[in-house]
Amino acid sequence: MGFLVSTMKTQLFVLLLFVVSFATVNGQYTQEEMQRILSKSSPGELLRENSQLLLVANYYQSIQVIDRLLEMEPDNANYNYRKGYALLFSQSQYEQALPYLEKAVKNVKKLYDASSEKETAAPVDVYYYLGKCYHQNETLDKATEFYQKYLESSTSKNALYPWAELGITQVENAQKELKNPKNYELKNLGAVINTEAPEFSPVVSLDGSALFFTARRLWKNGLNKDMKDLNTNHYWEDIYVSYKNLNNTWSDPALLEFCQSGQNEATVSVSMDERKIYVYNDVSGNGDIYFSEFKGNQFQQIQAADIKKLNSKFWEPHLTVTPDGQTMLFVSDRAGGYGGRDIYRMVKLPDGNWSEPVNLGPEVNSEFDEDAPFLAMDNKTLYFASNGTKSMGGFDIFMSVQDENGNWSPAINMGVPLNSTGDDIFYTTTMDGTTGYLTSFRNGGFGEKDIYEVKNNETGKQGISVLKGEIVVAGNRPLPQDLSVTVSCLNCGNKTSVTLYPRVRDGVYFSRLEKCREYELVYAYGENETEFYKEKITTKCDTEFEEIHSRALLRLDDMTIIPFMKYHLKGNISDFADQTPVGKATVEFLSVDGELLEKHSTSSEGLFTSALLDSSFFGDPIHFMVKVSKDGYLTQQFEVNETLGEKAVIDLAYLIDKPDVGKELSKVLKLNPIYFDLDKSTIRQDAKVELDKIVQIMNDNPSVRIELGSHTDCRGSANYNLALSERRAKASADYIRKKISDPSRISGKGYGESKLVNNCPCEDEVVSECSEEEHQANRRTEFRIIE
Template sequence: MMKYFIIPIMLVLSQLAYSQLTEEEYRAEFEKASFNELFDAGSSLMEDNFHVEAKRIWLYLLEKDSLNSNLNYKAGVCYYILKEYDAAIPHLKIATNKIKKGYIPYVPNFDFAPHDTYFYLADCQHKAEDLDDAKKNFNLAITSLKNGNPMIAKSELGLKQIAVAEKMMANPIGYEIQNMGDLINSPYAEHSPSVSLDGTSIFFTTNRLRKDSSNLKYISPQTGGYFEDIYVAFKDRNGNWSEPRPIDFSRANRNEASITSSADGQLVYVYQDDDGDGNIYVSEVYDTTFSTLDKFPEELNSKYWETHCTVTPDGNTIYFVSDRKGTMGGQDIWRITKLPNGEWSKALNLGEPINSAADQTAPFIGADSKTLYFCANNENSMGGFDIFVSRLEDGVWSEPENMGYPLNTVGDDYFYTTTADGLTGYYASERHNEGYGETDIYQITSPKSFINGVAIFKGYIMTSDGSMIPENLLIKVTNNTTNTEKKYKPRRRDGGYVLDLLPCNNYTISYFKGEETFYSLDLDIDCNTAYQEIHKEILLDLIELTGSGEIIAKAGDLNARIVGEKHWQLKKIDLDNFDNVSVKAYDEDDKFLFESIVNKFGQFKYKELDLDRKTIFEIIHHDDALCEGLVLDLYDANGNLVQEFEQEDMCTFEFSFNKDVANNNNNNNNNNNNNNNNNNNNNNNNSNNNNNNQTPKTFKEIGLKIYFGYNKNNVPSNDSQTSAFLSKLKKQLQEGRTVSIVVHGNASKVPTTKYSSDTELARLRAENMKGKIEAALKGIDPSKYTIVTESDVTGPVFSESMKAARSEYYQHQYVEVIVK
């Protein structure tokens, strides 16, 4: 069919993939060909799913014959496949002006369209919320198409979905739906959001242009867009999202998609299209970097198409999507569980009522491990994929419930995920005439939670100066009821952690620095709680461990230890150690506000309070004698006493803002500032006399430690931690510092499959970092620094039985820079 035009059009496609032809260059190619040649090329491109390029041809030909039903049909179908439904409608309407039997796609002189035009037009109108016209055209498709045509069943489904849409749109549910804005969303498509239980990290998939334009030349001919990357953003303690960035392993020339993350946000599950065989992989999150991808075993992955999964908070059950043999329709939801020996079970199809003859996808299991959200395009949907929810009771799944309008719409709504309480959700939607791109990510506040019987323990281990917490912190959770234990590592980026606990169980939570415990507490979880959230915050840097593990106080003024932050301090004349004490805060209506750990010196952080209302502080302790003679002081950010409170009742303080005290403090501070200014002037007058007595400038100690995934040896050029270190190093050298730089490359004893030995891998890590340092210091006097490289292989000897304990090896896979 394409014997005349096949070579030119393939040349165009080849050029597109690498240089993105301009419209003028496309037109120049098209003008070389006849109508028949262009028609053949466009039809073949559609057959091979190159709808972006085919659409260019149809639009070009329509400039010369704008009312041709066949050309408008072709253009409309291309727009439909590309999900540009509003753009498709006018073309498909024109196509319906001349519909006849006997349509053949490759015949160029046909000026009529086929009967399935009615279906495409109806489905576009359905998604545009033009429900009356959609019903009319679905009915026309049903009556005009031949028996057995699959468009008939799709049209019948469309009519059922319109009936559902009309009912639900007449009875909206009180969801609050908020677009996440242009920080997360873009003019491109965003989808597949996944959040940690505490809502502080979000992973999502997008085909946007990267900020550094590193994917500029990689265009998918099928979609006309960039390939999909996985992005991540983190929320700080003030509730603000960081700028999203692509995950380390995302490649510019192929599609990757985020699927889900573990409850604590320290594992991310990823879909990759392995040459048409879609599979699921997992990566560990270390601070804000990610390990290389590990493919799941064959119990989950198969020769069929596995696209999505969700993992219970305990990590022991995975629900996933597959079209493998045994499905009830297209894609079904399956389950595997971890056996006592640590292996995964065989896959089990969930069956009815979860699965059906329709497609099911994007499952998400709630924090209670019993609430399953998923998407389905069936007769209970408003249109396209809707979000459904089902509960597991006594081993049986309930009839799935459509979560209703306006969460669901007449377009595709999918990839629903929630935080632990089930009240805050995130999902991707094609909401009509809304958003920034094809699909956007939205945050949902739900009036109802389907999750029940959940206890979440979360908080922060903080340093008062905002510095990163040490690497060797660990939280051990011992379930005293079941005699089991789990270990968690707090996030180094912000000191945060989130742990899932079981109702009606007793726990001991122990905090470790290295091998030593620096704090512990016991918890009894209520048996009848629907949802319980426990907060604990610890100020770590008011405690120091000596090399022997002995706990000592740091020297210096304790009030000044919380640098630049307002804080509270409990005081008692005959007590200087407040071990295992916490404070609960309530408002004057007895509503719980927060709970904070008190450090051993009686200090806990200030939180913003409603200054027009009273706040009640209750001291939680192990001995009533603690509260005798106890007072509560409030200090400002400069360490000045703002106000002192005596107990209202035993172990209870009542705080109300005293404006007179605050004004007096401000006046005193202003007077002090004036005195300081006068002193500064006197100091300036004397400065010339002291020039000869200046001491050498001191520099802040700096260093760097970067961890690697398996077989990795080079730090990415856009690594922010490395860039910040190199900038500081260069600045110190420019300011007169002379240094000796030791670069230590380290490898674990996991046998490398890429290099001659682990010793070679360790050496490469050191040499590559040395090269980065030398490049960064180009232009600096070489006499100001020396660079020494060293390497080593350390850690436990590798064995097959330790494959799962990746963290044991990971801590030995690094490069460290020591500046002396």
């Protein structure tokens, strides 16, 4: 979307001020053509090529050309200026541009001749661009110094003059804001989401479970490897989605189906039900709003939004629709605004059409650029980005609140650390307003633009009521896409109602509710919207944030809602040898990370109960460990990993054994056979899983000593089999030794074929008639307690 350089869309590189006297090229070269130009062109020809490439915004190849000239004259201020300029405009690489511009300002000339190959000075514009680099690097005194130098060396007629004045104002804002940081917690989303390439324009789902965003990266299948934007040498913009895992981390992002390798598609906004995604696309005009609908379990090809007065011959880079679908905010640089890009509003009319666009006015829009509006769940708190006189530098996130008369409050800069002296834009939040996501280009990131998470402790939770409904289909069957829920207010003056469609991926839906009101939820399906279930809910009359949960379990066979069951967890502990109950055993419930969740003691009948599942629901995954210990018994751990279904009682039954000398643990621990590759003693991945069970029991029972015995079948010579089994026993024991505190507690011994468990001899001339399964029984690993 190019928002970083678009903030200076009216700026013109000084090269545009003269008429190019040589043939116009198409603006890009193949790699072979570029190598020929670099190797065979004279300095004058290279300079003309650089000028032409800059004119068509081919910054990447212009840098290749200027690098060749810098090899010849590294101190040439003209060349250094051009390199710094291209770096700044190609990828906003202010840190890389800085040393070149610092060298260029050592030789500045007002009557700079961009067309002359003899020109060795830099134009006065270099003062502005150097100030911009210092500004973004938070070297604020130097930023002011060079902004001022530009103003002193230039006139108000120059295109950069108002931007230099703005820069000085923004530096003053930054100095004030940096001294008074706000109560935000800012976190880079890390390497799963962010890369060295740009990631931007995040749109978070209302419950924070999904993140849609734009990235310029190589596809996993590599099909876009030859498709790059020569302006930046980045891949074209594509849209990805990542979902939050159970451990609160983001999943590997998935590319959306409609993305094409040779054009820009950027996230703009996503409908509340995630069935429509609005996309910025620049295949026509200056760039317009498109959309894609989710049908047949995938997003369809994008098409231009058919909303009257939305797209125009001007630039429309952004749009957002409120969760209730009744208000649309969009951005345009069309004529009649306050200057640059402005934010406009349209509302849904009774006939289903959209109203005429209305500019949000001077409290929001300025003579500079505003972009990326997002209206919070309360339908009155507006977050947007502005690069105006209240910003700290580039775009900052601002907030304005609409009153009951439709007027917007003066926009407030949301401050540090949410904002920085670089571009901060595309802020969206979850439904309670406390968690937001934004794009920022600041020090310490992974690449040019990164996505950050913001914990907003400054403004607090919004004082609204929100319904979060969920429809779970019994048997984990897919949710019907034609199922709807109509939410109607029963005691509101205008009897409002809204029809919602659950998210296909998880059956979740949302609705903003009025305080102190009663609502009816009506479930329906099919083209005729056949009603099959109703439910009533009531909101509180306070001013606090309220989240109402409604969960419905749907049985598809007869389209009926069945009650959610209450889950109970109980169990019993018995002796492994004689199955008798084990009383007064300690039962500990642990997370998979080892955190203690609950602790119980069994009754004299070996029974225990737990409240661990009291707040769990149908379809919830449960994953924890059960640790059982008692004097005179081996302490053992058992894994519980399943998804809650139609069985209300989860009954755990465990057998624990005594640590008698000579006890063979493979059966006690239900170990799978430990396999080795032919004639190998290297521990395989499947064997590690079984050996880790021995590690666990040795760590839980620090006084137990174990002998690991490795056996072979009869095939092969006795000496060979003995040597092979000894190597395997040693490798297995060594694996365990590395994971226990006292390595001497485990020993390994190879027995070869000396202890067959069945009558399968094949020594000398004896030919065994045993099956492969019988031979496998002899190729075993045993773990015997020796102390």
